Amino acid sequence: MTYKILISDPLSEDGIYPLRQADGFEITMETKMTPDELGERIGEFDALLVRSQTQVTRAIIEKAKHLKIIGRAGVGVDNIDLEAATEHGIIVVNAPDGNTNSAAEHTMAMLMSMARKIPQAYYALRNRNWDRKSFVGVELKNKTLGVIGLGRIGAEVAARAKGQRMNVIAYDPFLTPEKAEKMGVDFGSVEDVVKAADFITVHTPLLKETRHLINAEAFRLMKPGVQIVNCARGGIIDENALFDAIQSGKVAGAALDVFEQEPMVDFRLLDLPQVVATPHLGASTVEAQEIVAVDVSNDVISYFTTGTVRNSVNLPSVPKEVMAKIEPYFDLAERLGIFLADLADGTAEEVNIQYAGELANIEVGPLTRNMLKGLLKRYLGEIVNDVNAAYFAELKGVTVTESKSTATKGFTNLITVEIKTAKGVRKAAGTLLNGQGARIVKVDDYLVDVAPKGNILFIRHNDRPGVIGRVGTLLGEENVNIATMQVGRSNAGGDAIMLLTIDKAAEQGSLDQLEKLTEIEKVKAISL
Numbered sequence: 001m002t003y004k005i006l007i008s009d010p011l012s013e014d015g016i017y018p019l020r021q022a023d024g025f026e027i028t029m030e031t032k033m034t035p036d037e038l039g040e041r042i043g044e045f046d047a048l049l050v051r052s053q054t055q056v057t058r059a060i061i062e063k064a065k066h067l068k069i070i071g072r073a074g075v076g077v078d079n080i081d082l083e084a085a086t087e088h089g090i091i092v093v094n095a096p097d098g099n100t101n102s103a104a105e106h107t108m109a110m111l112m113s114m115a116r117k118i119p120q121a122y123y124a125l126r127n128r129n130w131d132r133k134s135f136v137g138v139e140l141k142n143k144t145l146g147v148i149g150l151g152r153i154g155a156e157v158a159a160r161a162k163g164q165r166m167n168v169i170a171y172d173p174f175l176t177p178e179k180a181e182k183m184g185v186d187f188g189s190v191e192d193v194v195k196a197a198d199f200i201t202v203h204t205p206l207l208k209e210t211r212h213l214i215n216a217e218a219f220r221l222m223k224p225g226v227q228i229v230n231c232a233r234g235g236i237i238d239e240n241a242l243f244d245a246i247q248s249g250k251v252a253g254a255a256l257d258v259f260e261q262e263p264m265v266d267f268r269l270l271d272l273p274q275v276v277a278t279p280h281l282g283a284s285t286v287e288a289q290e291i292v293a294v295d296v297s298n299d300v301i302s303y304f305t306t307g308t309v310r311n312s313v314n315l316p317s318v319p320k321e322v323m324a325k326i327e328p329y330f331d332l333a334e335r336l337g338i339f340l341a342d343l344a345d346g347t348a349e350e351v352n353i354q355y356a357g358e359l360a361n362i363e364v365g366p367l368t369r370n371m372l373k374g375l376l377k378r379y380l381g382e383i384v385n386d387v388n389a390a391y392f393a394e395l396k397g398v399t400v401t402e403s404k405s406t407a408t409k410g411f412t413n414l415i416t417v418e419i420k421t422a423k424g425v426r427k428a429a430g431t432l433l434n435g436q437g438a439r440i441v442k443v444d445d446y447l448v449d450v451a452p453k454g455n456i457l458f459i460r461h462n463d464r465p466g467v468i469g470r471v472g473t474l475l476g477e478e479n480v481n482i483a484t485m486q487v488g489r490s491n492a493g494g495d496a497i498m499l500l501t502i503d504k505a506a507e508q509g510s511l512d513q514l515e516k517l518t519e520i521e522k523v524k525a526i527s528l
């Protein structure tokens with residue numbers, strides 16, 4: 001099998017070396033495609049690697065019939081429609097820390113260039129103008145830097161600013177006074193930060209909540225003469241409000257690496273002498289580009305070879321040690337989902353999954369997603385996978401609850417799934433037997449022991465002499481061979497079940513014949 005990879009933005013050749021070396025990958029590098037051209041070609045590819053330029057919109061994703069994974073060689077994924085990717089079961093990975101240092105260094109370079117007007121002075125000098133009066137700067141020392149977003153890059157910038165003898169005040173929803181104290185920064189709200197700062201730098205992702213976080217009202221609160229840096233994303237600062245704040249004299253300088261529209265179309269801000277700018281170069285270093293491309297290449301290889309990734313954005317990543325423990329249960333969880341989908345009448349409204357024994361102490365989210373995949377693909381088809389199973393459950397209004405119990409219930413591990421449909425509650429429990437594979441050990445309240453594979457007939461009947469024989473005879477007449485048979489009953493002569501594994505799927509006609517037998521209440525064909 002050869003996987004086709006499209007690289008649609010310029011990626012470091014050294015960085016994609018692992019992909020070029022690995023067997024089974026065919027790489028196409030096309031970095032100048034229009035959105036229409038990308039839309040026409042994307043259907044051929046299994047993986048897409050991008051930086052910030054390619055806009056991976058819903059329209060593109062809808063045409064990407066074979067796409068399984070999108071790799072973003074960088075941090076920000078605001079150019080990828082994550083919701084659409086998740087809905088289509090496409091995993092999105094990024095390279096979250098490969099360019100942290102470069103982005104932090106670029107932020108400091110922009111801060112200092114702005115404070116000392118270096119680009120403006122250079123421009124004058126290039127034009128043979130030896131002008132020393134127009135380019136008087138301000139020092140950073142003893143000034144306050146306001147950092148909004150104290151994540152990887154924000155924290156690196158804060159540390160460097162302290163090296164410049166600046167005071168730092170920061171806001172981040174995850175920052176606590178204790179963490180701030182440890183990092184040697186002051187802690188405040190967005191309002192506190194913008195009011196206190198002489199210089200402001202933003203380092204949040206671009207989200208609904210951070211769009212125009214720095215707007216006309218924020219500029220109103222700032223100190224006169226404040227200077228502002230944006231090396232994160234265009235749109236965190238409202239460009240129109242910034243333009244007005246510079247023109248009014250409130251803002252003395254702005255250093256911008258990123259813009260609301262890229263490549264930039266509105267050059268109004270750049271015509272202001274207080275503005276210094278670069279064309280989104282924060283991550284553009286040899287080092288950063290190599291690391292981010294290596295990181296996404298490795299995730300793509302690992303996804304297609306082992307099914308695991310390190311840096312998923314739309315699927316919680318599972319540490320390697322945890323993965324090693326839960327991987328053997330993936331199949332059991334999925335088969336329990338399929339088993340119940342076939343067994344139940346109607347679709348699930350509520351699903352309750354309980355993990356017992358040794359499973360109680362580990363992260364089981366991926367197992368729940370696999371079980372949901374099995375359950376939902378019976379109604380929704382093969383489009384359901386680990387990435388979108390939880391999304392589809394929510395979309396269809398299925399309530400999912402997960403619980404754990406350390407009680408072993410006689411098994412070292414046990415997964416019990418209960419589903420509620422409009423017609424009632426059905427339950428199945430499965431375990432993994434050491435060296436013998438998976439077993440379904442309970443169906444509703446009956447103890448059974450059946451391998452969850454192949455064709456199974458579940459029969460609910462009344463416990464009467466001769467019924468087992470009649471079922472065997474009828475199936476024999478239909479040329480259906482019974483491989484194993486289990487019988488369970490609530491009490492002698494009461495409700496009972498039969499669980500038969502059969503060598504080939506029974507025809508609907510045979511099932512109808514079985515249901516006509518007076519002792520038989522219900523027959524369900526299960527195919528695993």
Ligand SMILES: NC(=O)C1=CN([C@@H]2O[C@H](COP(=O)(O)OP(=O)(O)OC[C@H]3O[C@@H](n4cnc5c(N)ncnc54)[C@H](O)[C@@H]3O)[C@@H](O)[C@H]2O)C=CC1
Binds near residue numbers: 203
């Ligand atoms: N100019 C460039 O070339 C580059 C730009 N970036 C941009 O920088 C951003 C930050 O990158 P990292 O530090 O690696 O990400 P990160 O995820 O480590 O940090 C982002 C921080 O923003 C915080 N945050 C979220 N919402 C917030 C809000 N409403 N107010 C304040 N803080 C909020 C988060 O809690 C988090 O701590 C990226 O999302 C990307 O857009 C990243 C690399 C290069």
Ligand SMILES: O=C(O)C(=O)COP(=O)(O)O
Binds near residue numbers: 076281
């Ligand atoms: O990593 C990020 O978020 C960046 O903004 C870097 O963008 P780029 O990969 O240089 O187009």
